[in-house]
Structure formats: C-alpha cells, structure tokens
Amino acid sequence: MGTHVIKMPDIGEGIAEVELSQWHVKVGDLVVEDQVLADVMTDKAMVDIPSPVHGKVIALGGQPGEVMAVGSVLISIEVEGAGNLKESAAPAAVKEAPAAPKVETVVESKSAAAAPRPAAVCQGPMVAREADERPLASPAVRKHALDLGIQLRLVRGSGPAGRVLHDDLEAYLAQGQSNASAPVAAAYAQRNDEEQIQVIGMRRKIAQRMQDATQRAAHFSYVEEIDVTAIEELRAHLNEKHGASRGKLTLLPFLVRALVVALRDFPQMNARYDDEDQVITRLGAVHVGVATQSDVGLMVPVVRHAEARSLWDNAAEISRLANAARNGKASRDELSGSTITLTSLGALGGIVSTPVLNLPEVAIVGVNKIVERPMVVKGQVVIRKMMNLSSSFDHRVVDGMDAALFIQAIRGLIEQPATLFVE
Incomplete structure (x- = not known):
C-alpha cells in the first residue's frame, strides 16, 4: 500500500491562496476516481476538487473556512501500489462550478461537512422537526415559504445538509401537504435555541x-x-x-x-x-x-x-x-x-x-x-x-x-x- 498526496491546485489567474469551503469526504471514507473530495473558493468561483485515484482517505489537510496556499497538502489517500508520497500534481481536470458553497456550515451539524457527494436523495417532501428546530434555507426560500403559507420545519430539504430549496417547496405543495396538519400550539411554543453559522465561502x-x-x-x-x-x-x-x-x-x-x-x-x-x-x-x-x-x-x-x-x-x-x-x-x-x-x-x-x-x-x-x-x-x-x-x-x-x-x-x-x- 502507498500514499497518494493531493496538493491544493493552481486555479490560475495568479491566485496564490484559496479558501477551503467544504469537505465531501472524511477520514476513513473509500473514494473512487473522479469523486468530488472538496470545494474550494476563489475570488470569483467555487471549484470542485476531484480524486485522481481510488483509495481510502487517511488525512485531511484543512478545515472548512481555512485559507490555504496553492501547493499545500489538501488530502492524503491510501492507494494500492507505491502511491506518490513525494507530491501530487493537481488533478488533471478541475471542474469549475462557480456557485457559492453548497451549504452554510452550522456548528451544531457535525455530519453535514463530511457527507460525501452525491447527497442522499430526498425521501419525501415532508419531515417532522422539533418546534424549535430552524431548517437551513436562504432568505429567498424563507420568503417564498411565507408567501405560500408553508411552515419550513415541515418541509424536507433536498439540498446539502438538508437545506430547503425552492423545488422542495413545490414538491411539498404537489404532495398536497397542509400546514394545518401541524399542531397550532407549536407556533406558540417557547424557544431557547441558538444557531451559529460560520461565515465561509x-x-x-x-x-x-x-x-x-x-x-x-x-x-x-x-x-x-x-x-x-x-x-x-x-x-x-x-x-x-x-x-x-x-x-x-x-x-x-x-x-x-x-x-x-x-x-x-x-x-x-x-x-x-x-x-x-x-x-x-x-x-x-x-x-x-x-x-x-x-x-x-x-x-x-x-x-x-x-x-x-x-x-x-x-x-x-x-x-x-x-x-x-x-x-x-x-x-x-x-x-x-x-x-x-x-x-x-x-x-x-x-x-x-x-x-x-x-x-x-x-x-x-x-x-x-x-x-x-x-x-x-x-x-x-x-x-x-x-x-x-x-x-x-x-x-x-x-x-x-x-x-x-x-x-x-x-x-x-x-x-x-x-x-x-x-x-
């Protein structure tokens, strides 16, 4: 067995450092060639970093939100054969996906950042959450839900880490779910929850x-x-x-x-x-x-x-x-x-x-x-x-x-x- 080291690739345009936005794997995960390992953020775009090899993740080089220099060690993968412990060139094909990070990292949610891509398929438009649980959603989605009379906590999110998207609201309506099914008392329940969101990506x-x-x-x-x-x-x-x-x-x-x-x-x-x-x-x-x-x-x-x-x-x-x-x-x-x-x-x-x-x-x-x-x-x-x-x-x-x-x-x-x- 050997070790294949992947270094932070040179994205181009003279960029010397990039922000590690999100991991899609964790230590111990088995990965295959072309599987997306991480998202990194430049000044203008999000870039997916794919794996050039099959193997097992043995070390991660940084945490989401960390700014890393081009050429620094991003991830180490155990592979069959000798590996390339000395260094790894950037993956030959870096797929550019210039959207922002797929998820705002929530401190309470430890598993979201480590969840491998692809994300789990949504099993249905409705989900039961606690009355004080605040689902992940953008301001635009929250406004859309308010206009439609939908309680977001009842909608299953299909985005990363369960983020509720516009399509999820449409799916909820298409299934004929009614917010009348939620106990009215829940709307008046006392809340003491707090949420901390890392400002990254x-x-x-x-x-x-x-x-x-x-x-x-x-x-x-x-x-x-x-x-x-x-x-x-x-x-x-x-x-x-x-x-x-x-x-x-x-x-x-x-x-x-x-x-x-x-x-x-x-x-x-x-x-x-x-x-x-x-x-x-x-x-x-x-x-x-x-x-x-x-x-x-x-x-x-x-x-x-x-x-x-x-x-x-x-x-x-x-x-x-x-x-x-x-x-x-x-x-x-x-x-x-x-x-x-x-x-x-x-x-x-x-x-x-x-x-x-x-x-x-x-x-x-x-x-x-x-x-x-x-x-x-x-x-x-x-x-x-x-x-x-x-x-x-x-x-x-x-x-x-x-x-x-x-x-x-x-x-x-x-x-x-x-x-x-x-x-």
Whole structure:
C-alpha cells in the first residue's frame, strides 16, 4: 500500500491562496476516481476538487473556512501500489462550478461537512422537526415559504445538509401537504435555541466585498421618482405581439437600454476607479452587472456589450445569466468584468434603497417596486404607475450634479420610451 498526496491546485489567474469551503469526504471514507473530495473558493468561483485515484482517505489537510496556499497538502489517500508520497500534481481536470458553497456550515451539524457527494436523495417532501428546530434555507426560500403559507420545519430539504430549496417547496405543495396538519400550539411554543453559522465561502466573499466597498468608496445615493406607465404599456403590447416568438420582456431590458443610451452623454458613469494608482478608466463597452439573488447569496453576472444588443437579446441574456447564477452554473468570466451594475429586488423592491457600489465601478442603479398612485397630470388627478430609482455613486469620482443629471436622463428615456430607440 502507498500514499497518494493531493496538493491544493493552481486555479490560475495568479491566485496564490484559496479558501477551503467544504469537505465531501472524511477520514476513513473509500473514494473512487473522479469523486468530488472538496470545494474550494476563489475570488470569483467555487471549484470542485476531484480524486485522481481510488483509495481510502487517511488525512485531511484543512478545515472548512481555512485559507490555504496553492501547493499545500489538501488530502492524503491510501492507494494500492507505491502511491506518490513525494507530491501530487493537481488533478488533471478541475471542474469549475462557480456557485457559492453548497451549504452554510452550522456548528451544531457535525455530519453535514463530511457527507460525501452525491447527497442522499430526498425521501419525501415532508419531515417532522422539533418546534424549535430552524431548517437551513436562504432568505429567498424563507420568503417564498411565507408567501405560500408553508411552515419550513415541515418541509424536507433536498439540498446539502438538508437545506430547503425552492423545488422542495413545490414538491411539498404537489404532495398536497397542509400546514394545518401541524399542531397550532407549536407556533406558540417557547424557544431557547441558538444557531451559529460560520461565515465561509461565498458568504465570506460577499461580506469582504461589501465591507471593502463601504470603507474605500465615498458613497452617496440619489433617488428619483419615475412614471413607468407608458413603458409598462409598451412592454405589455410587445409581449402580447411578440412574446410567443421572441420571449417575454420584463422591465430590466428596457432599463439596460436606458443605461446604454444615457451613458453616451455621461461616460464618467461607465468607469472603473483604481484608487491605488489614482486612475479612472472610462470604457466604451457597456458591460452591465445584474445583481441576482441566489440560494447561496448575492451574485452579479454580467451582460457583456449591452450596447450592441437588441431589446430581446438583452432580455434573453439577462434570463440566461440569472438562471445560471441561481443554479450555480455561471462561469468565472460571467461573474466578472462589469462596468456598471443594475440591482433590483423585484416585487420586494420597497420604496427606497441605498445600494452598495460594486467596486471598482463608480455607479450602481437600484430599481424599486412599481406602485399605482394618484398623480396630477395636466391638471387632472389620474392613476399612474410610479417607480423609484435609488442609485449610488462614488463621490471621489462622480459629482452630485452629474449623478442627478444622469438619473434624470434615464427618467426622460423611460417616461418617453420611443426615445430609447431613436438614433
């Protein structure tokens, strides 16, 4: 018998260290070739580390959340034959899966991190949990469950460590389960439970980027009210006429088009600021980052060259990228390189928000929800569809007057939607 040592692989792009996000094996496990051993996290992507050999795990080189240098020992496997005790090159095929970690590690759950992939198949949509047990689920899933009137503790999770996913809620409904089956008294039971969650993987990256952005940039926000009645009528008309053949349009591709047109007169907004070298780079290409909420956190896939795309092309690309991000299939390139970001909370958009810049960009445009309100138009009180744009800028680079004029330009384009397409 020999020992096969696998070292932390060189992911590329000059990365010197990566974070060990999750183990899929434990000491004593038998593994086969190509079985995923661990997930490691770079600045932009999650990478699966597969086994190049058959054997038995005899040592693990780190703990989830630990930052490890490229070339350090990741795992040791006992194998038939001589092995390669001196060192192991990185596995020949490192499968990139740029989603965030499959699970937020819960301190009380010791077995989740060590569970081998594939995970156990869900045996049914309903599970009995204690009244004080809080199942793993993202904020989006919790909101979805609340909207559906589902108690999460009754839903069996099919994700890693029993994490409840959107599909699990649908499966629960499809089985005809009713939250009426849960004792009403359980909702009023006294609770004294606590939960500790390690901030690792994608959640740690998000925290670091948000902290870095707020510490380095001089944020200021500007909010403008926009009448979207006309563009909503246009959108409904286009969907009725072309939706079946070209796909349905949301408001986002219209906003992307408005950004593209407005940036022609305000190129200083489509820029990156290198605060170390004190250099502002203005870009002709408009690569729009579209902030997307996934089960594992906020991701920003990028619609490249939005200035060269049609309305439906932008719509299709936004949809494709959003689905890829939510399903954990967006590539590292698809999650980097934006020049300006568009963020929207959809129906949860609220009235006003203060979005955080996506450094090194200098502008981010936030979309709030559409509401119907009585407005005075030409002396008459009429019902109009109104929406706020809550946008943030880097005051080190962008003056307040320019920010206001930029958002006013977008407002004019949205309120007179024909001007979006007049060259």
